[in-house]
Amino acid sequence: MEQTFSISDLAREFDITPRTIRHYEAEGLIAPAREGQRRIYSGRDRVRLALVLRGKRLGFSLAEAKEIIDLYAAPQGEAFQLRTMLEKLDEKREMLEDKRRDLDAAISNMDKYAARCRDRLAELESRREAAE
Amino acid sequence: MEQTFSISDLAREFDITPRTIRHYEAEGLIAPAREGQRRIYSGRDRVRLALVLRGKRLGFSLAEAKEIIDLYAAPQGEAFQLRTMLEKLDEKREMLEDKRRDLDAAISNMDKYAARCRDRLAELESRREAAE
DNA sequence: CCCCGAGTTTACGTTAACGTAAACGTAAGT
DNA sequence: ACTTACGTTTACGTTAACGTAAACTCGGGG
Numbered sequence: 001m002e003q004t005f006s007i008s009d010l011a012r013e014f015d016i017t018p019r020t021i022r023h024y025e026a027e028g029l030i031a032p033a034r035e036g037q038r039r040i041y042s043g044r045d046r047v048r049l050a051l052v053l054r055g056k057r058l059g060f061s062l063a064e065a066k067e068i069i070d071l072y073a074a075p076q077g078e079a080f081q082l083r084t085m086l087e088k089l090d091e092k093r094e095m096l097e098d099k100r101r102d103l104d105a106a107i108s109n110m111d112k113y114a115a116r117c118r119d120r121l122a123e124l125e126s127r128r129e130a131a132e
Numbered sequence: 133m134e135q136t137f138s139i140s141d142l143a144r145e146f147d148i149t150p151r152t153i154r155h156y157e158a159e160g161l162i163a164p165a166r167e168g169q170r171r172i173y174s175g176r177d178r179v180r181l182a183l184v185l186r187g188k189r190l191g192f193s194l195a196e197a198k199e200i201i202d203l204y205a206a207p208q209g210e211a212f213q214l215r216t217m218l219e220k221l222d223e224k225r226e227m228l229e230d231k232r233r234d235l236d237a238a239i240s241n242m243d244k245y246a247a248r249c250r251d252r253l254a255e256l257e258s259r260r261e262a263a264e
Numbered sequence: 265c266c267c268c269g270a271g272t273t274t275a276c277g278t279t280a281a282c283g284t285a286a287a288c289g290t291a292a293g294t
Numbered sequence: 295a296c297t298t299a300c301g302t303t304t305a306c307g308t309t310a311a312c313g314t315a316a317a318c319t320c321g322g323g324g
Binding site (some may be wrong): 279283 | 295296297298299300301302303304305306307308309310311312313314315316317318319320321322323324
């Protein structure tokens, strides 16, 4: 049998509240099994939750995250479905690459600025030495 | 004289509404000059706006974006200020690198999945050929 | 002089993503 | 049997990030 998790297990692990997890379920992002009323989360549910949270960190809305994640859970039975899925994947991939360009620009931007700060600091230090 | 921009100039260029730009000003992200009542945006203002929007695309809140952008506009006069700025820069840089890790994981994840889809599709195609 | 387009302020409305509280169920420990 | 911990639903509250509308100003054209 595969391992299962309670809602507070996952809440602890990902440092969010149970309310947040229930909210994601209400939005159709996760669909855990039930044991009576209690939600029982499988390993796959856990992975989906992790994907949602990563999506959020990258600036996607829950709706956008759902679009992406649902691709990974699609049926992929026939060739036609596989083709349209590959198209959608490509589209999403471009979005991600756009973000990577933004991110790389932001980082190199910051690096350049930091380098200038260090230069400036070194100059100040050398002047101070010269004054001794 | 350097080039200046009206609020609708920038709104057009960045595909946002004037309201959005005014909102950023109200939140302290931009502080354009005034000519009477009219806002006059300098090239530097334009750059700040671009930074805000990039921050948003990367999933930062306006407050977070402000923190980062304000670093680039800080005085940096004395050595002490330079040192604390370099510390803050390093901290922000780590946030960006965290995001890059997430992003790279998301992309390679998607690539692997797409590859599996292509394999599966190729298999279906070869079977179809064999059936002819 | 009047109007038009562009800009302004003020203020209330809206949406997403939860927070918070109430009222209740259930299983385990003492 | 009572408490405690954890879970549930329902529903209203909150915050960020704007949207939307009203009422005003202001410089230029006809």
